[in-house]
Amino acid sequence: MYKHTINIRVRYAETDKMGYVYYGNYATYFEVGRVELLRSLGISYRKLEEKGILLPVVNLNVDYIKPAFYDDNLTLETVLTNIPGVKIVFDYKLKRGVEVLSKAQTTLVFLNADSGRPVKCPEEILIALAKL
Numbered sequence: 001m002y003k004h005t006i007n008i009r010v011r012y013a014e015t016d017k018m019g020y021v022y023y024g025n026y027a028t029y030f031e032v033g034r035v036e037l038l039r040s041l042g043i044s045y046r047k048l049e050e051k052g053i054l055l056p057v058v059n060l061n062v063d064y065i066k067p068a069f070y071d072d073n074l075t076l077e078t079v080l081t082n083i084p085g086v087k088i089v090f091d092y093k094l095k096r097g098v099e100v101l102s103k104a105q106t107t108l109v110f111l112n113a114d115s116g117r118p119v120k121c122p123e124e125i126l127i128a129l130a131k132l
Contacts, residue, residue, distance in 0.1 A: 001081050002132055004037035008074045020067040026094070027060060030104055033078035034090045041128040052113040053122055055088070059107040066101045068094070074101070083129060084121040086110055
């Protein structure tokens with residue numbers, strides 16, 4: 001298991017008429033979390049794409065527990081619980097202080113950019129995880 005934490009300050013443009021963070025913006029928060037988790041391992045999304053590896057999201061599950069509001073300082077915990085194969089799964093917990101606002105999970109698949117077919121997790125990711 002590997003966990004990475006980032007802070008997110010809610011911007012006004014991310015809220016709806018009720019003043020809540022618009023539900024679709026949570027997916028963007030989760031994307032930032034997984035990109036930064038990989039970056040903390042020395043893995044760059046950009047370099048993966050330059051090497052011909054794409055990572056589309058094939059599943060997103062979100063439990064919205066409590067709303068987040070403009071100017072909230074949120075903490076996003078992103079967790080990689082298993083060694084990836086063809087798929088990589090991330091778990092998320094979005095909090096305001098100790099209060100859990102949302103829990104989520106995304107599943108992504110490693111794809112060869114040229115063929116569009118699934119491939120195994122790149123060796124560089126497995127090596128980075130093995131060093132933990």
